[in-house]
Every structure is written in structure tokens, then in C-alpha cells.
Amino acid sequence: MDISTYFPIWNKLTPIQQGMLSQAAIHRTIKKGSIVHNGDMDCLGLLLIESGQLRAYILSDEGREVTIYRLFERDICLFSASCMMNSIQFKITIEAEKDSEAWIIPPELYKKTMEESAALSNYTNEIMASRFSDVMWLIEQIMWKSMDKRLASFLLEESTLEGTNILQITHERIANHMGSAREVITRMLRYFQNEGMVKLSRGTVEILEPKQLESLSL
């Protein structure tokens, strides 16, 4: 496994550029729960996810969170190298949701290579446009979808990601994903339970009627 497979434009880089990127890339194991990038406090570098799962979220002054997007196997994370671009004027935090493996490319080298290679720069443009699309989707969800629909979607997505109907997740954690308050989530989960769609117990949400949740989420 090497970093070339992350870049469809790899063979448009010169052998020197390929060599420098490959040599500078550092392999890292990231423990579940650890923060890999913290707002504008650091500029780790470009993250190439080999395995695992991470989430990118924003944090309010009062400590409220909302998940902006998630990173899976084969994804590239640009904003952990936010110092690369002057115009990135927002703070994102990136946390491992599962034990993860990743390659890290130092931001200075990546920036320098982008300045030399139109192919790499255009590919980076595509990565950013793809994240932009995620964020626009999120705005549409927040603006126009009611909280019950969003919660139903979230539970189904979690269930797919975890490969189980019994989710080990607290109401607090769900609220942090959705940018809501714990009380609001608890109230809505109880409503779902009354309707027979889920079963709640300490630290778990069991999905009983995925089809009903799905038709609610539409």
C-alpha cells in the first residue's frame, strides 16, 4: 500500500515529485476518540485515510458541536492542512470515530507540489468541490428538513456504518452530530420508541423497524 493509489493523477507528477511525496508521507495509527486536527491550533498536513472512520465537526463558543462530514477508507482530508491556503478561514476539528490508519503528507511539501503541478492542483480543487457539496447538502438538511426526519436518517446511516441494528451511542453523542441539544434528541427518541420504531436502553439505541424509520426520513 502506498500513497500513489490515492491520486488518480499520480502519473502526471514528475518522478521527482512522486519520490518526494512518497518519502515525506508518514504512516500513523490514530486511536479511536483522539483529535487529529484542532481548529486553527495546528496544521498537521494532508490526511489520506487507509482504514477506519473520522468525523469533521465545528464547535460553537458554548461547546456545541455539529458534524460537517465524515472520512472513510480512501478519503483525503484537505482541511487538516488548512494552513496550505490563505482563504480557508474557518475552524474544523477532526476526531477518529474508530481506530484508524492514515498517511500524512506535510502541508509545505504538498503546497509546493501543487504550485508546480496543475494536475495536482486541479485534483485538489475536485476534492474541495466534493466537500463543498457535502456542506451544501448539510445546509439543505438543516434549513428544510425537520429534526425527526434528520434523526431517522442519522440512525439508519449509523446502522449501515456499524453493520448492526443495535447502536452503542449516547443521546449526547447524537446531539453533537446533529448540532442539537441532548434533551431534544431524548424527547424525539422516546417518541420513536412509543411508535415502536426503536428500543432504548442505557447507552444503546436498537432499531426495531428500519423500514418505518426510512419512510419517516424521506
Place this chain on the structure above:
Amino acid sequence: MDISTYFPIWNKLTPIQQGMLSQAAIHRTIKKGSIVHNGDMDCLGLLLIESGQLRAYILSDEGREVTIYRLFERDICLFSASCMMNSIQFKITIEAEKDSEAWIIPPELYKKTMEESAALSNYTNEIMASRFSDVMWLIEQIMWKSMDKRLASFLLEESTLEGTNILQITHERIANHMGSAREVITRMLRYFQNEGMVKLSRGTVEILEPKQLESLSL
């Protein structure tokens, strides 16, 4: 006035690239109220704003709107050339809020030049990152700022843009900017009026106490 001044990296382009972009650029007058770019229905090209004011917004299935960002003199609009990038997977509508003048660069030529020029591609990256920052700011506003604060900010911003305390704007129009419903805006404006901060009359909102609005908006 020519298009070179829009690109700080203009002298990093070859004379041929400079010539092709300059010759292909079309100057256009855009009447207030007209739609220059409509979702994924068209792919006009890169817009270089010479004068005037435009807004980019998204539209729900039910016809509700929310303003994503605005474009002023000297701004470049990328998403009116969304066909340039595969990863732009969202629909934005762009409407002139004032009579505007703009240059339009055809999307195919711009894309081709980006593929040749790392400088142009990196500059385009910066433009996108800057819009990304606008959108992240908007998410923070929507998630964590109450509607009264957002409305106070909006009125003050409009007042600055128009250079007057008497805004010619309907409640419907304000709702469309903020992604809210007309009734909600009307109720809140009446509250502002009761507090002596604004005076409402048919089709206008007059700001009486800008300082009070400002302290509310924080």
C-alpha cells in the same frame, strides 16, 4: 478595464493564455432581478463582477430560499461555471440584486487553462476556499444564532450596502434571504418596532436605532 486585474496571478500565465482568455471574455449588462445562473440548468461561465450586486442562493423543493453569499465589484463567481468541475454536486441560483456589469469567461476555456496553468488552478482553489469559508460561517449562524440576532445583523448589513436607513424591502424578501418564513419575519419586525428599533411601513423598514440593533446582533 480588462479582465487581467481580476487575477493577481495574471503575469504567471503565458501570453497565449492571456490572449485567449481576454478575447473570449464577453462583457454583459445584467438587469436587476434577472437570473444569471439557474441551478444545474445551465453553465454560463466564470463571472467577473465589474459593478453591481448579485446574490447566490439555494432553493428547496417547496420554493423556499436561503442566500448563501453575495457578489460585489471585483468578485469572481465560480459556481456559475459549475460544469467545470465534476465534484460540484449542488444547485445554486444567481440573481442580480442591482443592475450589474460583468465579464463572462466560457467554462471550457477556463477549464482548459486551469489544466495547463498551476498558478490559475491554485488561484481558483483560493476562490473556492473563500466561498467555503462563507458557507461555514452561514452554518454557524444558522445553527447557533437565534433568529432575532440574525435579523438584526441582516438589517444592518442591508443598510450598509444600500447606504441608507430606509430599506426598500418586503418581509417576503427578507425571509428568502434568511431561509425563514414571511410570518416569522413579520412577527420579529413588529417586535423590533415595539422596542423602537425600526419603523415599518408598506414595503419599507426604517432603522431608527442602529446601535440598539447592533448590540442585539452580537
